[in-house]
Amino acid sequence: MPLPIMSSPIRENSITTILAVAAGKGGVGKSTVAVNLALALHEKGYSIGLLDADIYGPSLRRMLPEVRLPQQEGEWIEPAVCFGIKMISMAFFRREGQPAAIRAPIANSVITQFLNKVLWGKLDYLIIDFPPGTGDIQLTLAQQGKMSAAILVTTPQEVALLDVRKAAALFTQMRVPLLGVVENMSYYQPSHLVEPVYLFGKGGGAKLAEEEEIPLLGCIPIDPAVSFRSDRGFSLFIDDGTGLPMAAEAFRTIADNVLSELDKLGNRTQQRRMREFFQIDSCHFSIVWDDGQKHTYSLSDLQKECPCAACAEQSPQINSEVRAHEMHGVGNYALKFSFNSGCSNGIYDFDMLYQLGERQ
Numbered sequence: 001m002p003l004p005i006m007s008s009p010i011r012e013n014s015i016t017t018i019l020a021v022a023a024g025k026g027g028v029g030k031s032t033v034a035v036n037l038a039l040a041l042h043e044k045g046y047s048i049g050l051l052d053a054d055i056y057g058p059s060l061r062r063m064l065p066e067v068r069l070p071q072q073e074g075e076w077i078e079p080a081v082c083f084g085i086k087m088i089s090m091a092f093f094r095r096e097g098q099p100a101a102i103r104a105p106i107a108n109s110v111i112t113q114f115l116n117k118v119l120w121g122k123l124d125y126l127i128i129d130f131p132p133g134t135g136d137i138q139l140t141l142a143q144q145g146k147m148s149a150a151i152l153v154t155t156p157q158e159v160a161l162l163d164v165r166k167a168a169a170l171f172t173q174m175r176v177p178l179l180g181v182v183e184n185m186s187y188y189q190p191s192h193l194v195e196p197v198y199l200f201g202k203g204g205g206a207k208l209a210e211e212e213e214i215p216l217l218g219c220i221p222i223d224p225a226v227s228f229r230s231d232r233g234f235s236l237f238i239d240d241g242t243g244l245p246m247a248a249e250a251f252r253t254i255a256d257n258v259l260s261e262l263d264k265l266g267n268r269t270q271q272r273r274m275r276e277f278f279q280i281d282s283c284h285f286s287i288v289w290d291d292g293q294k295h296t297y298s299l300s301d302l303q304k305e306c307p308c309a310a311c312a313e314q315s316p317q318i319n320s321e322v323r324a325h326e327m328h329g330v331g332n333y334a335l336k337f338s339f340n341s342g343c344s345n346g347i348y349d350f351d352m353l354y355q356l357g358e359r360q
């Protein structure tokens with residue numbers, strides 16, 4: 001039986017940098033940071049996408065009211081557009097206020113679709129608003145999200161730090177570099193006082209940054225304009241005649257710091273690309289890469305290296321005649337094989353395939 005050619009084409013999304021915004025805990029202002037970082041980067045002229053990965057409590061749609069709803073295009077989804085930012089969220093696919101009675105495997109498959117089946121087109125930055133916690137969905141995101149870096153959001157008090165440390169550990173385990181810490185609700189500045197008031201304590205963000213050996217990207221004050229505008233879908237960066245809210249400047253500084261920290265991370269955001277794919281016979285194929293290198297693969301060698309958790313644990317016996325009944329592209333960065341011998345979970349990202357090709 002011949003090796004089937006891709007069952008779905010690799011669409012040409014071109015995303016330079018994927019950033020996760022995570023907190024480990026709800027209510028610290030993670031979504032507020034994700035949205036306003038997106039707006040501050042958009043203000044600087046970058047093309048931005050936002051992926052609301054909180055399947056159970058999507059909140060970005062309220063903050064960013066759409067001018068265009070998402071559109072279905074075959075098995076692909078065109079994202080919504082809000083304030084010039086492309087956005088996808090579970091909020092577009094269920095009524096507001098409706099309980100999210102979704103079982104974990106379904107939530108996971110929604111996340112996989114958001115990661116792989118959204119037609120972002122060309123983006124400078126895709127920002128993923130991570131759901132709170134460090135469970136199955138977060139693991140799927142960290143494994144499949146191809147993130148260049150993660151930003152940790154915390155409030156100053158110790159109880160918020162406990163959870164954000166768990167999120168930091170997840171990214172470190174998944175080899176996603178931590179870009180820095182944003183401390184939200186750092187202080188309140190009443191107009192009649194000279195000194196700010198530290199309602200939730202002081203220095204939690206700096207402490208976390210020191211522990212993780214990453215920079216503090218900025219501190220955002222408690223600003224009533226943030227919740228007022230967020231609840232009504234007004235941008236913090238539009239002057240309504242009373243001047244910009246205090247927090248807007250803090251977000252601009254954070255956007256500058258994010259850009260300069262990403263510069264320091266350097267070429268890690270560059271992704272390997274596939275130029276051409278050739279089938280040789282039912283057990284072998286070749287790939288020509290963006291740098292002109294051509295590698296030839298045998299499916300049995302590939303299955304021995306299957307990166308899925310079950311194969312990594314069990315090291316199954318593999319014969320030399322391994323074939324695949326299906327193979328398709330995952331996003332613009334990986335291939336997935338359904339081997340005849342059973343396993344169909346391994347996602348082979350292009351970096352991994354390139355390295356295997358070099359070895360073979």
Ligand code: ADP
Nearest residue numbers: 026027028029030031032221222223226227230
């Ligand atoms: P999370 O995503 O961590 O659950 P949200 O971003 O939804 O948190 O923020 C929770 C609430 O706090 C929202 O009502 C939001 O408007 C408000 N909020 C967040 N940051 C600030 C801030 N710096 N000043 C005032 N209100 C804030």
